[in-house]
Amino acid sequence: MATTIKAEVVHRDAGLVREIGVWSFxxxxxxxxxxxxxxxxxxALAGSVGAWAPFALLACGIAMGAIVLCCAEAGSRVPSSGGxxxxxxxxxxxAPGFIAGMMLWLSCVLAAGGIAAAFADAIVALYPLGAPGVQRIVLIVAVMALVTAINLRGAREGARFAGIATVVKLVPLLLFIGVGAFWVDPANLKPTGSVGPGSFGAAIIxxxxxxxxxxxxxxxxxxxxxxxxxxxRALMLAMGGVLLLYIAIQVVAQGLLGPQLAQSKEPLAQALGVVxxxxxxxxxxxxxxxxGAWLGSDVLGAPRILFAFAxxxxxxxxxxxVSERTQVPTAAILTHAILGTALALAGEFDWLVLLSALATAPIYIGACLAAVKLxxxxxxxxxxxxRVPGLRxxxxxxxxxxxxLIALGQPNEIMGLFAAIGLSAILYVARRSVGRR
Known part of the structure; x- marks a missing residue:
């Protein structure tokens, strides 16, 4: 079985160059x-559970830590395009692989549309230039075109851009923690009252x-x-750092704003405004x-799912x-970017990212089960x-x-999730039927 899988992986990744290292990844x-x-x-976390929010993040971190460990082992065993x-x-x-891949790509393209829309909306709010609708369209198209052009130049260039973008985006977050920590009011960090399972569940989602x-x-x-x-190594380094960063941000924001945090539209900005x-x-x-920087990594990773499918x-x-000159899947990158742009132009941040978040649940379930089977x-x-100690x-x-997580979703959201899974299964059967003719 392993020999067959190895042949498939070699075929799938033929023409690609393995040049992304630990720190870049x-x-x-x-x-x-x-x-x-x-x-x-x-x-939003404070609105659900108040000062208990850091504990919700910690609970989520434990769950995600378990999933990270499973992905770490599975990824070391089958290091192929499509993840x-x-x-x-x-x-x-x-069949299960196709369904998992479809849910993965659906989650990615929905998130791309939502984040691109949020990027444009934020810039329009900061620097309005006459016609907001036109400005929004121009910004969405421009940022998607930029990150697409960078990734079309090669995987190394895409990873380098993501590395630079990571440093740039971490600067204001670390500044928020470093400066805000000196102004935290300990009284704002004391949880008051009890939290119902529904509220805590919403915070976990x-x-x-x-x-x-x-x-x-x-x-x-x-x-x-x-x-x-x-x-x-890259998975554990990255996700461990993210957990510590998120908890620190939540604690400082709560400590600065207290009960006002739950009503804030731009909580980090408002919290530092106290300083x-x-x-x-x-x-x-x-x-x-x-x-905007997030989109760079999305356009680096997500098109490889389409590439692997093809x-x-x-x-x-x-x-x-694969392009002979740049050694990247050009058509897959362009297809993903165009669809993400279309979703951003047609939709709003909230519902796009909500659908994206719920779609990740079956993907993570599949990855955990796959690690054990592999x-x-x-x-x-x-x-x-x-090899992960205590993998099971x-x-x-x-x-x-x-x-x-799925059970905590709204009934219409759960129905939509299973409809997407069912549609993926139908597409698989249809594609296999066509392939036999």
Whole structure:
């Protein structure tokens, strides 16, 4: 079985260059996880659970930590384009793999549309220039065109841009923590009253969205150097840092604003306004830049899912072609970018990212189960696989937490999720039927 899988991986990744190292890969993961959402999330978390929000983040961090460990082992065993799609396919076959891949790409393209829309809306709010509608369209098209052009030049250029963008977006966040920590009022950090399971569940769902994104970059595993070493190290380095960053941001925001945090539209900007009014613009601009930078990592990782689908015969062959000059899947990158742009022009941030967040649950379930199956089958394609102590425990925590996440969704959201899974299954059957003729 492992020999067959290895042949498929070699075919799928043919023409790509493995040139992304540990630090570059970790930077791209941080960039795609730490999106614009963290600039608004503290208020929403406080609105759900008040000063208990850091504990909601910690609970989410435990669940995500278990999923990270599963992805680390699975990614070291099947380091191929498509990421979690490749893991599930190698473990359970093409049908489950296709469904996981479709949900993964759907989550990515929905998030791309939502973040691009939020980027444009933030810039329009900061610097209105006459006709807001026209300005919004121009900004969405411009930022998507920029990140697409960079990624069309090569995987190394895309990863380098993501690395620079990560540093740029972290500066205002670290400034917020470093400056705001000196002005925290300890009385604002004391939880008051009890929190119902529904409210805590809503906070967990929101937290999952702010932590999600690593699955996007894992889709570029076919261009990672020494993946059996790079994927686990980069994942744990990036996600561990993100957890500490998020908890620190929530604590400082709560400590500065107290009960006012739940009503704030721009919580980080308003919180630093307590320290000095001049810092408000810096944080607001940082939020806008963060959203634009996030798109760079999305356009680096997500198109590789389309590329992997095409190489496996599920999509037109043109999407699986690699440019001889830049060694990237040009058609796949352009297709993803165009669809993301269209969603941004047609939709709004809130509902796009909500759908994206819920769609990640079955992806993570598949990755956790795949990690266990791949170890049992001793699938190990490149070098020595990374072995997670207590993998079954981690997988159980990951699966149960994602099942709980789905259960906490609204009935129409859950129905939409299962409709998307069902549609993916229908598409798979239809494609296989056509392929037999």
């Amino acid at each position: 970790a930077a791209t993961i941080i960039n795609v996880v730490v999106g614009g959402g963290i600039f608004a999330a503290p208020a 979690t799609y490749a893991y599930v396919e190698a473990a359970f076959g093409p 929101l937290s999952i969205f702010t932590f999600s994104g690593m699955e996007t970059m894992l889709s570029a595993s076919g261009e990672v150097s020494r993946p059996e070493r790079t994927v686990p 000095h009014p001049g810092l408000v613009l810096l944080i607001a601009l940082g939020a806008a830049i963060s959203r 190489r496996d015969g599920f999509l037109p062959a043109a999407l699986g072609r 170890r049992r089958d001793n699938v190990q394609l490149l070098g020595s696989a990374f 425990i981690a997988a159980t925590i990951g699966v149960l937490s994602m099942v709980a």
